[in-house]
Amino acid sequence: MATIYDVAKLAGVSPATVSRVFNGTSVSADKVTAVRAAAKELNFTPNRAARTLRRQSSEVIALVIPDIENPYFTEMARGVEDVASEAGYSVVLCNSDAQVEKELTYLRIAMAENMSGVILAAASDSTNLDEILATGRPVVAVDRSTGHDIDGVVMANRDAGRQATEHLLKSYRRVAYIGGPEHIETATDRAEGWLLAHRAAGLEAPLDLLRYSSFRVDGGRSVMEELLALPEPPDAVVAGNNLIGVGAIQVLTEHSLTPPELGVAVIGSLPFTTLSPSAVTVVRLPARHMGVMAARMLLARIRGDKQPARTVVLRNEVQAASAVR
């Protein structure tokens, strides 16, 4: 691989001039063309490791998410990527697998690689960011807030839970809730919405039907099985995220209770669904938009924005089932 010295020699200028050409500082027109020609001939690309070492920062941002196989997060990643690459930044996708240790490893890598910043969908409420924040690198929280005073983009989780539940309460009487892990805010907030919807309707929430599991298909499956085995099973269910929804609907199909036979509302879009849209109520979450906002906030911080930390709350869009039992 050619270096800046090779290019300089071929173009008959100093290495510094070559560097200037590639960094947009003032160089006379003729030298610019000479350098560009030489660079092209040698197939020169600036060595990023050297640049990063010198500048103490690289044009790379890390996006750390808990589940790369969840379409919700990949959609978010697309939003981040579009904004970042527009601004000349690359995005490194890191999969923490919902484990705090793996997450910490990736945060350390981000530091050690001098990445410019991090967008983090935290694995847990207790994620510790002291180390990375001490380096002065900006971190933006997405989807879930952290215990730290940093920028964040979340959505109206309580509302989402409430809207989903309200729709079901119009046509059903025993509405269950299957959420993610209890140590994750999005799970508990959405559950609160379920509670509030009952209260607002003047009903007592059936607390025996409030369940926490994992934000995954198998979580939805096992809890749905449990609920159906109850002496007094629910006649409808709110799924706390897209994958739980998939698992719950799978089990219902196996029991010949395909929605709307048993009512289903899902918080999050059903990825690649083959169901009729009229059968299930879906609270669409602005995943892509969330990624876009987070990337914008992070880039602003990288450019030196010093405002106090802000949290943006995005709204959801309900797509109600028309069919009922």
Add this chain to the structure above:
Amino acid sequence: MATIYDVAKLAGVSPATVSRVFNGTSVSADKVTAVRAAAKELNFTPNRAARTLRRQSSEVIALVIPDIENPYFTEMARGVEDVASEAGYSVVLCNSDAQVEKELTYLRIAMAENMSGVILAAASDSTNLDEILATGRPVVAVDRSTGHDIDGVVMANRDAGRQATEHLLKSYRRVAYIGGPEHIETATDRAEGWLLAHRAAGLEAPLDLLRYSSFRVDGGRSVMEELLALPEPPDAVVAGNNLIGVGAIQVLTEHSLTPPELGVAVIGSLPFTTLSPSAVTVVRLPARHMGVMAARMLLARIRGDKQPARTVVLRNEVQAASAVR
């Protein structure tokens, strides 16, 4: 961020010794402990940019895929990641969006960052790897082969197409094929399987039902609509990949032709399906395994393996629908 010099000073040794401790070369036991203690106290992590610059290679591999929102590729990514991180390598996921230019950008970044190697699911048959191969960096092809003499992991695409079609021909008479773009080998190979299955059954393949589109949900949707609008529509369809399958089934559902009313076989697993497994024939593709194999081959090359290039062909597993019309 602490440097090797800070640690050296605190531990009362030279910077070289600190480096040795972190690289596993011979250092006396007492100094090792002193260095480790100092490193821990200062929260030291070796600066990767510096290490990379010096070593001319980083412990990072790039995985370039055409669609990060396709669960097939994220499953593959998990396989790659598991093997790589086991060996101390990080994986950078790059989304080429099926565009050759974006792909080239990422390949250039991989070179400029001195990454150790690349695993590539090429955006097109015509992807040019001359530049990166000239740097001596190993590249392994996955899912799709390239025109270059490099290692590869693919699956038995022709067989997959053939198996899917054979199953449908047992119960249906006019079997269509919806494939991906014609310039991608996996699409044409699977279509060939469709042809062969007809021939093997002593039938003439209905060439008016052979269609190429994109490997995406909307591709499956639009072609399925076209097929249904035909004067003599098909009574069954082979979907060339998972997303095409989703799109086709969506359209069928909307037309009240839910499988097995119209027969469906999908090459690839249906992601997050809520359908009964008995309704659709699925040719399961070994996505994760493919990622695992590719990562192993790449790591071997990175470690200096000089064998001639090999291509591994993985077999598929058919999960036949039991229900028919």
Add this chain to the structure above:
DNA sequence: ATGAAAGCGCTAACAT
């Protein structure tokens, strides 16, 4: 086994 010192390729003072 350990230390001294050079250098990976680049950028940013500083000098001209």
Add this chain to the structure above:
DNA sequence: ATGTTAGCGCTTTCAT
């Protein structure tokens, strides 16, 4: 506007 030069933090010869 352009060249000279120091140095980012690390690894790795070469001495000892």
